[in-house]
Amino acid sequence: MARICNVLSDLRENYAGCLYNNLSVPRLKELSLQRKEGILTASGALRVSTGKYTGRSPGDKFIVCDPETKDRVDWKNNQAMSPEVFWRLYNKMIHYLQNKDLFVFDGYAGADRSSSLAIRVINEFAWQNLFIHQLLLRTYDTGRETGEPEFTILAAPGCTADPVADATKSEAFIILNLTERLVLIGGTHYAGEMKKSVFSAMNYFLPRQSILSMHCSANQGVGGDIALFFGLSGTGKTSLSADPDRQLIGDDEHGWSDRGIFNIEGGCYAKCIHLSRENEPQIWDAIQFGSVLENVVIDEDSRQPDYASEAITENTRAAYPIRHIPHSIYPGIGGHPSTILFLTADAFGVLPPIAKLSPEQAMFYFLSGYTSKLAGTERGIAEPQATFSACFGSPFLPLPPAAYADLLKEKITRHQTQVFLINTGWQGGRYGTGKRINIQYTRRMVAAAINGQFNQTAFTDHPVFNLSMPLHCSGIPDSVLNPQDSWADPQEYRQTAWKLAEMFHKNLEKFVLPPEVVQSGPHLPL
Structure with a gap:
């Protein structure tokens, strides 16, 4: 040193x-x-441009x-x-x-x-x-x-x-x-x-x-229950964890020790493309004096941000201290999580919007880290691309993925943490033909998972992905819960699902996994 x-x-x-x-x-x-x-915006935030590298x-x-x-x-x-x-x-x-x-x-x-x-x-x-x-x-x-x-x-x-x-x-x-x-x-x-x-x-x-280091956001309920949201940039960690009914602990990076979880940071770095007060009121209001806006288009006269514009990049960002979020916890420290949610933006449009995972499946999907790289998050990405990023954060992992996966397995087993897979991506078809899942539907499913509502709900197994899908969720049409129901052509859905299933298993070949973990994954076509 x-x-x-x-x-x-x-x-x-x-x-x-x-x-x-x-x-x-x-x-x-x-x-x-x-x-x-930079320049001053109407809200008091500082707007800057990062030039070639956005x-x-x-x-x-x-x-x-x-x-x-x-x-x-x-x-x-x-x-x-x-x-x-x-x-x-x-x-x-x-x-x-x-x-x-x-x-x-x-x-x-x-x-x-x-x-x-x-x-x-x-x-x-x-x-x-x-x-x-x-x-x-x-x-x-x-x-x-x-x-x-x-x-x-x-x-x-x-x-x-x-x-x-x-x-x-x-x-x-x-x-x-x-x-x-x-x-x-x-x-x-x-x-x-x-x-x-x-x-x-x-x-x-x-x-x-x-101590398990995690690429996740975290929040806390009124009773002290902790929820973690794993996912790569653009999958909804910041948006979903900024819940007005819960206290935000942190939006992106945490550690999990024998004492509980803690935030690694003191601020938030939110994607703000298509940001609206209606869908993300806490983030909207957090962009105030002291905040930094990166590459957001600003009206020269009114100095109002145009969050819908992708003229510079889709990866527009807002940086602000976590204390700009009402009722947030700073510095962020909490107990052991009762619920973990793996977020994925599925560009194929075939994964269910929510599924409950067994401990073996939790290991399978944690090591898979499947999502879609969204446009602008990295240089050269112009549209969503299917990717597998171990532990939902492969670019940031100096150690082998097993070092993090083994710690996760030990902790969710010891603390009996429930794990869910949440698809924040597409439905009714792949990217370009289907539609992005309604964020309000996702919020209701997340709330149901955290509040234990699915403990009283019947489930059905997905024929390809071997996932347990709830048959009902309050406030959501039943047809939304089964992804195949949203596709016009069931055969096209199955073929697309099998294609993604094969990609999952191909990706997992680089790991040495117990047979029960491999068998908990998607079924391959005969």
Whole structure:
């Protein structure tokens, strides 16, 4: 950890810029506007553009391979970089920043103090420092003492790589040095890279303490019951967990220890394409003073956001502190979850909108991590594509998926947690012909699962996916619950379902699974 405390010292050797330490939200916003990094919107939020990179760039992410990480990191899922190349890029970045104004934020990740990580973020841009100020937990308003950082992120979007000289894939680079606890981010203005770098680091450190790190949102009912929502970006974690009848603990990243669950962050990063006050009132109202809007089209005169516009990207985003959500819990700590929901946006339109999973099926679908990558979430994705992402977060997992799956199995068994699969994708046909499942229907099904209503409901088995589907749910037509009923051609439905079933089993071939877990999955055509 020798390098951690020396980053600012390295910068100061010939530093000619101005160093801003832990500025307030108003001051950061003021400087962002003065520096013409963004514009003010009607709600008081700051709107910025991230240029070429409007989503994560997974092909440009690396982990340093050294004696510490060589035998621990899953190199089948992560790109390796040598320490020599890393330090060459580090020195290049230090040189680049010598005449730049810099913004420093000291916070931490992990609301449970026994396993939290003190993080320092050094930014080239004031708006990115405002972003991370709102996304991480703050030392000054949680009573935690400010100490030396245990992890540092250096983000300089204007510092670009030479792919030939620097051994990168493009001008952008996101490099995690887990041994030195230092992250370099250059060539991309997309602020989500900072957020996910923190999550990737926690996914490396927490399981080594027998804590399950999870790509999920979490909320709490009036009786203290906890619900978790797993899923990749765009599947509904943020929207469904922001429930006015429940308290939000966090919208994206959590840990599950022997004491219960805790939020890794202090803010939310919501997709806001097609955002409406009617469907997502809490998120709509959360976008206020101190919030950051990324790549949202704004009317030049009224400064009103056009959330329906995809002119820049479909991956429009809003970053805001969790305290902008009424009755949220900050810092986010709760008990053991009674309900887990796996969210998937099925582009084939064949999965049921809700199904109850056995413990074996929970392992099958957790390791499968099936969903559709939605347009704009990553570079090069123009329309939803079927994908399998282990543990609903493969891009952020330094360790082998089994390390997380084994922890999940142990915890849901010990705490008798019920698990459901929720399809927030399409129905009545695949993407392009079918329709997206009504979010209000999804909300009713989620509420029924959390409140235990399905404990008194009859179920039927899906003939292909071997899933238990409820026959009834209050407020929803019975025909919605069985996906085949929404297709005009039953034979086309079965053929499409078999195609997806084959993809599930093909994907699971890379894992060594117990026979009962394999048999709990979809049935293959004879």
